[in-house]
Amino acid sequence: MKRIYLHKAKAQIARPNTIRDINKQIVLTYVRDRAPISRAEIARQTELQRSTVSAIVDDLHLDGLIEEIGTGDSTGGRKPTLLKLRTGIPVAIGVDITPRYTTIALADLAGQVLKENTFPTSPDADYMSEQIIKGVEKHVLDNKKHHLEVGISVPGVADQATGRVRYIPYFQWSNWEISRQITTKTSLPVTIDNDANAIALAELWFGDEVNRRDKNFITVLVAEGVGTGIVFDGQVYRGERGAAGEFGHMIVGENAPTLCSCGSRNCWEAHSSEKAIVARYQNQIKNRQPADEDINVEQLINLANNGEKEAVEALKETAKYIGIGISNLIIGFSPQAVVVSGRVVRAWDLIKDEIEFLAGRSVRQGLPHTVIRASSLGDFPTLKGSLSLVLARKFASAN
Numbered sequence: 004m005k006r007i008y009l010h011k012a013k014a015q016i017a018r019p020n021t022i023r024d025i026n027k028q029i030v031l032t033y034v035r036d037r038a039p040i041s042r043a044e045i046a047r048q049t050e051l052q053r054s055t056v057s058a059i060v061d062d063l064h065l066d067g068l069i070e071e072i073g074t075g076d077s078t079g080g081r082k083p084t085l086l087k088l089r090t091g092i093p094v095a096i097g098v099d100i101t102p103r104y105t106t107i108a109l110a111d112l113a114g115q116v117l118k119e120n121t122f123p124t125s126p127d128a129d130y131m132s133e134q135i136i137k138g139v140e141k142h143v144l145d146n147k148k149h150h151l152e153v154g155i156s157v158p159g160v161a162d163q164a165t166g167r168v169r170y171i172p173y174f175q176w177s178n179w180e181i182s183r184q185i186t187t188k189t190s191l192p193v194t195i196d197n198d199a200n201a202i203a204l205a206e207l208w209f210g211d212e213v214n215r216r217d218k219n220f221i222t223v224l225v226a227e228g229v230g231t232g233i234v235f236d237g238q239v240y241r242g243e244r245g246a247a248g249e250f251g252h253m254i255v256g257e258n259a260p261t262l263c264s265c266g267s268r269n270c271w272e273a274h275s276s277e278k279a280i281v282a283r284y285q286n287q288i289k290n291r292q293p294a295d296e297d298i299n300v301e302q303l304i305n306l307a308n309n310g311e312k313e314a315v316e317a318l319k320e321t322a323k324y325i326g327i328g329i330s331n332l333i334i335g336f337s338p339q340a341v342v343v344s345g346r347v348v349r350a351w352d353l354i355k356d357e358i359e360f361l362a363g364r365s366v367r368q369g370l371p372h373t374v375i376r377a378s379s380l381g382d383f384p385t386l387k388g389s390l391s392l393v394l395a396r397k398f399a400s401a402n
């Protein structure tokens with residue numbers, strides 16, 4: 004076998020099956036992305052040998068990861084058997100913790116949600132541990148035959164290596180041991196990550212195919228807070244102890260209409276979050292009778308999409324600040340794309356010009372244009388994030 008990375012020879016030698024493992028992941032990803040597909044077609048597209056592909060497909064079939072779904076058209080000889088990912092079988096439990104709600108969902112290998120339930124997030128960490136463990140245990144009891152794994156997305160700093168949540172600013176929880184608690188109770192493997200990092204992974208996993216092609220992009224989640232995920236060369240960059248990407252706290256101006264989760268009025272989050280959108284709207288309508296004080300961001304986006312002037316203004320003003328932050332990210336990272344997710348994306352036509360205008364003002368003569376696009380992950384990107392934590396692991400360990 005030809006050894007490619009001589010300077011990394013030690014690491015390569017440590018795992019004699021490395022090339023075969025990589026090939027297995029390649030085949031599985033081909034089946035996932037291009038199903039229904041035959042062994043011959045995989046071999047043709049990947050330039051792997053037919054016999055190699057056949058052996059790998061047999062392994063994946065045995066592991067229950069793929070299934071055969073009839074035959075395709077013959078190109079001369081025997082009709083080829085078509086393959087697809089095995090769906091409908093529960094493999095992942097996603098736990099999506101947001102400042103307001105927590106969702107626990109059961110999903111298959113394609114990330115399709117088979118069952119889910121949502122409850123209000125409590126500021127009491129011990130109570131939340133109990134509720135989450137109860138929810139996970141229920142899925143374990145209902146699916147005794149299946150090998151499940153858990154992925155957790157949290158709105159704070161989480162260390163994937165130790166499984167520990169270092170800090171959640173909304174509730175001031177530190178060193179929350181939810182991963183260890185779940186594993187102790189259920190023996191299931193748990194992967195935990197910050198919500199924005201989980202979204203970055205979900206963009207690679209469930210997002211537009213262009214994300215997998217671009218490989219260098221930044222995700223910006225506009226929600227209760229503002230978070231960013233950094234993807235370098237197709238990998239999520241997490242930094243020391245998972246603390247990278249906290250750009251929500253970069254200073255973009257003073258006197259924001261609301262407080263950042265850290266308490267400051269200068270942070271990007273204080274100027275650009277859903278809370279900032281609502282606060283700007285409330286400022287605009289404060290003299291209106293009767294005052295509609297309790298509007299939530301979903302209602303506000305609907306109003307804006309129906310043309311209500313104040314709602315449109317609140318969104319456009321916030322979009323300027325989203326654009327300022329993105330402009331700074333582009334200057335610092337020069338990514339191929341910036342992908343914006345969260346409910347604001349529903350009003351993309353109203354906000355994209357402001358975002359692009361502000362982001363485009365940065366000095367980048369002669370450098371390629373960074374595309375700013377709306378995420379296709381939908382209204383619950385962090386739930387998809389929690390599931391992709393498991394799926395990415397499943398695919399990576401399919402060797």
Ligand SMILES: [Zn+2]
Pocket residue numbers: 251252263264265266267270272
């Ligand atoms: Zn802050």
